[in-house]
Amino acid sequence: MSASAPVRVQHLIGGEWTGSPAGERRNPARGDEIVAEIPSGGPSDVDAALQAAQEAFPGWRRTPAPARGAILMRAAELLAARRDEAARDLCAEEGKTLTEATGEVQRAIDILRFFAGEGWRIAGESLPASLPSTHLYTVKEPLGVVALITPWNFPIAIPTWKLAPALVSGNTVVMKPATLVPVSVQNLALALLEAGLPPGVLNIVHGRGSVVGDALVNDPRVAAISFTGSVQTGLGIHAAGSARLARVQLEMGGKNALVVLDDADPEFAASVAAQGGFGLTGQACTATSRVIATRGVHDRFVEALAREAEAWRPGDGQAAGTRMGPVVDRSQLETDLSYIDVGKQEGAELVTGGDCDDLFLCPAVFTGVKPAMRIAREEIFGPVIGVLAVDSLDEAIVLANDSEFGLSGGIVTNDMRAAMRYADEAEVGVVKINRATTGVDLNAPFGGVKSSSSGTYREQGNVAVDFYTRLKTVYLGT
Numbered sequence: 038m039s040a041s042a043p044v045r046v047q048h049l050i051g052g053e054w055t056g057s058p059a060g061e062r063r064n065p066a067r068g069d070e071i072v073a074e075i076p077s078g079g080p081s082d083v084d085a086a087l088q089a090a091q092e093a094f095p096g097w098r099r100t101p102a103p104a105r106g107a108i109l110m111r112a113a114e115l116l117a118a119r120r121d122e123a124a125r126d127l128c129a130e131e132g133k134t135l136t137e138a139t140g141e142v143q144r145a146i147d148i149l150r151f152f153a154g155e156g157w158r159i160a161g162e163s164l165p166a167s168l169p170s171t172h173l174y175t176v177k178e179p180l181g182v183v184a185l186i187t188p189w190n191f192p193i194a195i196p197t198w199k200l201a202p203a204l205v206s207g208n209t210v211v212m213k214p215a216t217l218v219p220v221s222v223q224n225l226a227l228a229l230l231e232a233g234l235p236p237g238v239l240n241i242v243h244g245r246g247s248v249v250g251d252a253l254v255n256d257p258r259v260a261a262i263s264f265t266g267s268v269q270t271g272l273g274i275h276a277a278g279s280a281r282l283a284r285v286q287l288e289m290g291g292k293n294a295l296v297v298l299d300d301a302d303p304e305f306a307a308s309v310a311a312q313g314g315f316g317l318t319g320q321a322c323t324a325t326s327r328v329i330a331t332r333g334v335h336d337r338f339v340e341a342l343a344r345e346a347e348a349w350r351p352g353d354g355q356a357a358g359t360r361m362g363p364v365v366d367r368s369q370l371e372t373d374l375s376y377i378d379v380g381k382q383e384g385a386e387l388v389t390g391g392d393c394d395d396l397f398l399c400p401a402v403f404t405g406v407k408p409a410m411r412i413a414r415e416e417i418f419g420p421v422i423g424v425l426a427v428d429s430l431d432e433a434i435v436l437a438n439d440s441e442f443g444l445s446g447g448i449v450t451n452d453m454r455a456a457m458r459y460a461d462e463a464e465v466g467v468v469k470i471n472r473a474t475t476g477v478d479l480n481a482p483f484g485g486v487k488s489s490s491s492g493t494y495r496e497q498g499n500v501a502v503d504f505y506t507r508l509k510t511v512y513l514g515t
């Protein structure tokens with residue numbers, strides 16, 4: 038698990054590690070450091086993984102759910118014992134700070150523990166029957182083989198929050214991690230195998246989305262697909278999966294707004310906005326990318342936010358004291374820089390930031406942003422916040438909801454009535470009052486509305502099991 042020597046990443050198929058290196062991943066903070074050598078799978082790897090998952094399903098399904106949970110619990114303890122190494126690997130492959138990476142690995146450990154407990158609780162219900170001497174009840178059954186397709190920005194947390202409910206419910210899995218972050222998923226798999234997960238229950242195929250992901254999505258052996266990533270990819274997966282009646286869950290992008298009202302302390306509001314917008318290098322689906330401030334606080338807020346931005350200097354995530362890591366790769370940097378150019382061309386004022394050294398991008402703050410501007414409408418996925426000025430809470434809510442996305446949204450105010458009105462009217466899946474738009478608890482349902490989500494099922498919390506199970510109704514006459 039060391040980040041100093043390249044990790045040999047392999048596919049996991051039927052309990053065997055296979056595949057030769059076809060590419061590499063470098064540390065975004067240290068371009069000369071090769072973090073991992075990675076195979077690139079093709080249709081035959083997907084076929085073998087699906088076959089292994091299919092063969093493992095009957096045995097795994099028959100394993101009592103508490104026993105399945107016990108394996109997750111053991112995996113949690115094994116990962117906990119290696120937490121610092123796993124965090125260093127995550128930091129090296131994705132670039133986020135060691136503090137953020139450690140928090141993310143801890144999150145994965147806690148998710149495994151949480152769903153281990155769910156093994157004791159996955160239950161149907163008993164119902165009154167219309168006929169005498171008849172028992173009527175429901176059971177939650179696993180779906181079969183499920184495909185899990187994950188993005189690069191949470192290399193271990195997102196795979197875990199899909200995998201843990203899928204496994205504890207009795208499904209077998211083929212996972213396709215993002216190509217930029219192959220190591221963290223391998224660390225998770227190593228812990229699960231060592232904890233006693235039978236061969237074939239979890240399979241991993243690395244490789245390009247258009248090859249491995251596409252083959253998975255279109256294979257009739259896959260009963261359900263859980264995807265987190267961009268809207269464009271998600272819509273293609275939805276079309277293909279739904280056409281053959283596979284169950285599909287999509288969690289996608291955001292253009293998350295934070296409303297700041299006149300009564301807010303501008304320094305506190307700026308710290309909330311910066312945490313949401315610059316934490317994780319702005320590379321979070323729940324990142325704050327718009328602030329909608331009423332005019333009485335607007336100027337003082339912008340001054341405070343500019344000071345915050347200047348304090349979030351980017352650096353090597355592994356160096357002590359770094360608050361913000363590099364952008365994940367050159368392609369994402371180019372996206373960020375192009376949006377910074379677009380913002381200037383559209384007439385917004387760049388108050389601070391936007392300059393970069395290699396992949397280290399200084400957080401950018403724009404003012405004078407208008408609702409029609411692209412930087413107010415499109416997901417950037419970088420440390421860029423645009424501030425819009427409004428006259429009232431009414432106008433703020435209209436603007437906050439004027440988005441194709443609806444993932445998270447926040448408000449900073451001490452006015453309880455205003456906060457609760459915002460909570461009622463915000464068209465989002467998660468509302469944060471006086472807290473950053475990022476950061477969610479693992480025991481609470483998570484997901485978006487509008488183009489942020491397929492809106493079918495929520496992830497996280499005990500309801501996450503619903504996506505991975507179906508109800509069967511049983512009538513028993515005696």
Ligand code: NAD
Nearest residue numbers: 187188189214215246247250251266267270288289290322
């Ligand atoms: P992406 O859509 O490019 O890739 C996501 C995954 O899909 C990767 O594993 C990729 O290889 C795979 N993929 C690509 N093409 C595919 C295809 N044709 N068929 C099947 N799979 C395919 O997204 P990304 O750049 O990795 O992640 C960033 C995006 O993820 C952002 O939009 C962000 O908002 C979103 N995200 C959402 C959440 C959430 O919970 N809502 C969480 C994190 C990230």
